[in-house]
């Protein structure tokens with residue numbers, strides 16, 4: 001048995017998927033909310049007998065390896081390593097021989113790990129580092145937290161870092177493409193360190209590997225205040241959340257996550273005991289971030305600064321998250337401080353601060369009253385109009401009625417006046433989520449399955465019937481893409497009495513197996529439990545359909561040739577083609 005098969009054997013698909021998605025048993029399959037797209041009714045299907053999990057809404061999923069790749073954003077080799085570790089399966093090396101000895105990506109990971117250790121050693125062991133360490137301790141971080149998040153210090157020098165890395169065997173070109181060095185001219189010969197004299201926060205991918213850095217200025221005149229790694233082959237700002245790998249377990253356990261803005265805020269919050277906390281690094285929150293979090297949590301607690309920019313960020317996060325059916329809460333950090341300062345002064349208050357966070361609508365409403373006051377018609381109108389878009393997003397009627405009552409009460413108006421006001425107001429054509437590209441996620445297109453795909457799926461699921469109709473289903477019915485599955489299936493089946501179509505499936509080569517299983521699962525979902533007579537009828541009708549299509553294609557081809565032959569004056573050719581066409585019309589393609 002190969003390592004791949006052994007892993008599949010030891011790790012049932014439902015067990016792996018169950019760690020990310022809540023599943024419910026329905027018949028012989030399990031269903032849950034798709035972790036890859038936003039949806040409100042579960043359409044993500046896990047089929048233990050086929051060993052696959054698939055969403056026919058967004059067409060993502062597959063076996064344990066494909067699922068892992070898509071879920072964790074890793075390639076096949078990484079998925080293999082992770083799952084081998086989890087199942088205790090020893091990997092035979094032949095899986096890696098195919099790949100280049102050490103590919104670019106592995107080198108990138110390696111150089112980041114090396115330099116992260118270098119920055120850590122500079123923090124803990126160099127004379128300048130000691131001062132930086134003092135600064136961190138003064139900000140309230142414990143040594144334990146500093147080590148846990150692997151905070152470091154980049155020497156205030158143009159070449160200390162790259163000299164060290166070159167000695168370790170990394171090329172200048174590598175250092176530039178890893179974003180650790182910059183070039184003075186267009187050549188890579190003349191390089192210098194990107195991060196100089198900065199507090200270094202390593203940014204981890206979902207597996208906890210260092211893939212980039214956020215460098216914070218330590219001197220007053222140092223610009224910019226935050227310098228991040230550029231986008232590289234392993235670091236994409238829009239789909240990496242700082243702290244994610246540390247927060248994973250706790251997020252899964254509690255179903256909620258706190259979103260903060262900065263590295264310091266995150267570490268301080270974590271240290272105070274709120275371990276399910278993440279931050280976007282070097283960019284505002286994106287739709288991708290929200291998608292990454294979805295399998296882990298249902299509740300987002302926004303903890304942004306109380307300044308205007310922080311408010312805007314919270315609003316934006318709220319608008320984006322609406323499409324994902326998150327419950328959104330806002331933790332307003334008291335005393336107008338950021339979470340790091342607050343955590344330093346009130347280490348015991350952090351947990352309750354986030355636990356008591358009110359719903360966003362509640363918070364937003366409170367702010368409107370605060371900002372505009374409740375006196376005068378203009379202020380009242382303003383409050384109603386600004387609250388309206390949010391009001392429309394409220395899901396429950398009770399919640400809506402409750403807000404109407406409160407508006408009437410707080411603004412000293414009659415409820416009917418508020419209803420009138422709301423009716424007369426138009427929702428602005430500009431919807432913020434639209435501007436941020438937040439709405440596109442709802443519009444994933446379900447793939448349409450073709451007649452040949454349905455036919456092949458039926459053959460797999462009903463091998464006995466397929467055997468009976470074998471003569472009517474020639475290879476020529478299938479396109480190049482599906483022919484290999486058909487051929488393999490037909491070889492493996494080969495007249496033997498195969499009771500279970502899945503046995504046939506499991507004898508297909510890996511590459512074809514997954515596609516065939518998805519087809520089989522689709523057909524299962526599409527037709528449900530049907531009788532053999534119904535299967536036969538459906539197969540015959542699909543075959544007839546495909547034959548008609550083939551006939552149309554062949555007819556068009558020959559007609560084209562006839563026209564050409566006529567133009568060229570080739571009478572004989574023309575006649576024989578016409579004969580062929582007439583045969584085709586009377587006997588079909590067989």
Ligand SMILES: [Zn+2]
Nearest residue numbers: 034037055058
């Ligand atoms: Zn989906």
